[in-house]
Amino acid sequence: MAVDxxxxxxxxxxxxxxxxxxxxxxFTHPDFEPSIESxxxxxxxxxxxxxxxxxxxxxxxxxxALSGFRHIHVVDMDTIDISNLNRQxxxxxxxxxxxxxxxxxxxxxxxxxxxxxxxxxxGLDSIIARxxxxxxxxxxxxxxxxxxxxxxxxPLIDGGTEGFKGNxxxxxxxxxxxxxxxxxxxxxxxHFPMCTIASMPRLPEHCxxxxxxxxxxxxxxxxxxxxNNTTLCVVKRIIPAVASTNAVIAAACSTEVFxxxxxxxxxxxxxxxxxxxxxxxxxxxxxERKENCSACSQVPQDLQFPxxxxxxxxxxxxxxNASLQMKSPAITATLEGKNKTLYLQTIAxxxxxxxxxxxxxLKELVLSDGQELAVADVTTPQTVLFKLKLTF
Ligand SMILES: [Zn+2]
Numbered sequence: 031m032a033v034d035x036x037x038x039x040x041x042x043x044x045x046x047x048x049x050x051x052x053x054x055x056x057f058t059h060p061d062f063e064p065s066i067e068s069x070x071x072x073x074x075x076x077x078x079x080x081x082x083x084x085x086x087x088x089x090x091x092x093x094x095a096l097s098g099f100r101h102i103h104v105v106d107m108d109t110i111d112i113s114n115l116n117r118q119x120x121x122x123x124x125x126x127x128x129x130x131x132x133x134x135x136x137x138x139x140x141x142x143x144x145x146x147x148x149x150x151x152x153g154l155d156s157i158i159a160r161x162x163x164x165x166x167x168x169x170x171x172x173x174x175x176x177x178x179x180x181x182x183x184x185p186l187i188d189g190g191t192e193g194f195k196g197n198x199x200x201x202x203x204x205x206x207x208x209x210x211x212x213x214x215x216x217x218x219x220x221h222f223p224m225c226t227i228a229s230m231p232r233l234p235e236h237c238x239x240x241x242x243x244x245x246x247x248x249x250x251x252x253x254x255x256x257x258n259n260t261t262l263c264v265v266k267r268i269i270p271a272v273a274s275t276n277a278v279i280a281a282a283c284s285t286e287v288f289x290x291x292x293x294x295x296x297x298x299x300x301x302x303x304x305x306x307x308x309x310x311x312x313x314x315x316x317x318e319r320k321e322n323c324s325a326c327s328q329v330p331q332d333l334q335f336p337x338x339x340x341x342x343x344x345x346x347x348x349x350x351n352a353s354l355q356m357k358s359p360a361i362t363a364t365l366e367g368k369n370k371t372l373y374l375q376t377i378a379x380x381x382x383x384x385x386x387x388x389x390x391x392l393k394e395l396v397l398s399d400g401q402e403l404a405v406a407d408v409t410t411p412q413t414v415l416f417k418l419k420l421t422f
Contacts, residue, residue: 044069047098050294062294072098076291079147081105081163085273086189087153089280094151097288103147149287152188153280157209157216158357158409160188161325164201164209165410168326171204178204185290185297189283191275196304198282199317200290200297203326207300207317210325214352271306278304324354324414333403334419337393341372345388348405356407363403365396372403392420 051068078099080090083106094102150167154160164186172182186201188209201208282302289295301317322329335344341361348359360374372387372395374380387395397403399420404413 044098047072051292058294059296068292069098072291073100076149077101077103077147078287079103079105079150080153081150081159082153084153084155085276086191086280089276090151090153090189090283093280093284094287097284147184149290150184150186151283151287152186153283161209161409162411165325165412167203168208169412187283187286187290189279191279194271194275194305194307196275196279198279198286198298198302200286200300207319208323208326211320211323212317213355275304275306320353325410331414331416332419333416334421335392336421338391340389340391341395342388345373356405356409358408360406361403363397363401392418
């Protein structure tokens with residue numbers, strides 16, 4: 031289909047994009063060849079999956095739609111709430127821009143879909159979902175005689191924001207550092223909502239809670255009858271800054287998507303940090319692959335324990351170790367040719383049946399040196415294999 035003849039486009043609609051695609055420049059990729067064909071690829075062929083349609087995701091959708099991408103699919107687990115302005119924006123702006131944009135209410139899994147996406151963009155606030163997606167893309171890689179088939183690589187552009195801080199990164203599975211390679215950068219999540227409210231209130235709800243729980247009892251303004259003014263102050267100070275973080279990170283991610291899809295410029299290598307906590311600070315560094323990354327290294331993971339260690343200790347290691355950070359690991363072992371579930375938390379009846387194993391030692395469970403343990407967890411679509419190394 032001729033792009034200019036498309037009824038959705040008016041004359042010169044994509045001139046801003048053509049400037050990047052149809053002429054050389056001092057910063058273009060060394061192999062870039064200006065072409066009038068490139069725009070057609072962006073408009074008609076390139077399929078992008080955006081995961082997350084919250085504050086960051088909606089900014090991403092807007093930027094991508096305005097950059098010429100039309101095949102944008104959105105996955106979001108949340109439903110649209112009347113108070114959620116971000117998602118309402120989708121209906122006001124997103125749909126007219128991009129007729130093929132799917133409503134975030136439609137939730138589907140990559141595995142069930144026949145779609146082959148060219149690029150995945152994450153605008154998530156969940157590390158678990160990110161890790162799962164990362165693992166998914168690694169599982170889709172194909173090898174021939176041990177050599178990676180480059181056409182099986184689906185780039186992952188990952189954006190993350192937390193209040194006044196953000197990051198954008200480009201991940202090429204099995205080529206650059208993956209999410210799990212740098213897991214130590216994410217501190218294990220702290221389950222003290224009060225802390226978030228007191229130190230980093232970033233949502234209107236946090237701000238209101240901040241005032242209600244902390245500021246109000248302390249100040250007792252207006253004789254303790256109304257808190258509207260104080261609340262407004264906090265909201266006015268914090269919300270614009272958080273919105274800016276989302277806008278900047280979304281812009282960085284969309285730029286990377288454009289670079290990746292058009293091959294016009296060298297992609298980000300590979301981690302951008304952005305911080306507006308105190309002034310503005312940003313830099314880029316190359317996150318390195320971790321040799322024994324549990325997601326992308328294909329190296330069996332060692333578990334070192336004395337035979338007297340209890341299964342509970344192994345479980346704690348899997349959840350607390352900074353480079354594993356599993357959530358509810360299920361451990362199975364093949365013993366005498368049979369699969370045996372040592373512990374499984376997510377199904378109540380099995381949890382009850384396997385719970386006594388937690389107090390047993392590895393010796394009592396007849397686990398010997400070199401025993402393979404298969405661990406399944408919500409942080410990965412694939413089972414992670416560990417090798418037990420008994421220490422004496
Ligand atoms: Zn990795």
